[in-house]
Amino acid sequence: MRLKLVLLTSLVGLLISAGAAIGLAVATVGSWKAFFNPSRPIDWTVMAIYLIPLLTAVVASIFVYRHTARRRKLQSVLTGVLVLLLSLMVYVALTLGPFHI
DSSP states (O other): OOHHHHHHHHHHHHHHHHHHHHHHHHHHTSOHHHHTOTTSOOOHHHHHHHHHHHHHHHHHHHHHHHTOSSSHHHHHHHHHHHHHHHHHHHHHHHHHSSOOO
């Protein structure tokens, strides 16, 4: 298995997905925590926050699938799952933590 490729692609996917989602939230509302206020209506920006990591995970999985020779399916699924889990961890850390973004 090419673990270096899987891990590096997952980390790059995390940076792209979390960075774009956080940037979109801060640019539209001004704060990450205010973006997830329960009284805020669901609009296109909320949908984009959840769509960006999914699209990034798919692109990262396709990249790993095309650049490996053996065990392609396992490595591509592992990359997609890692991107989604790491993005979720960043979202939870920003929502629950003492960060002021």
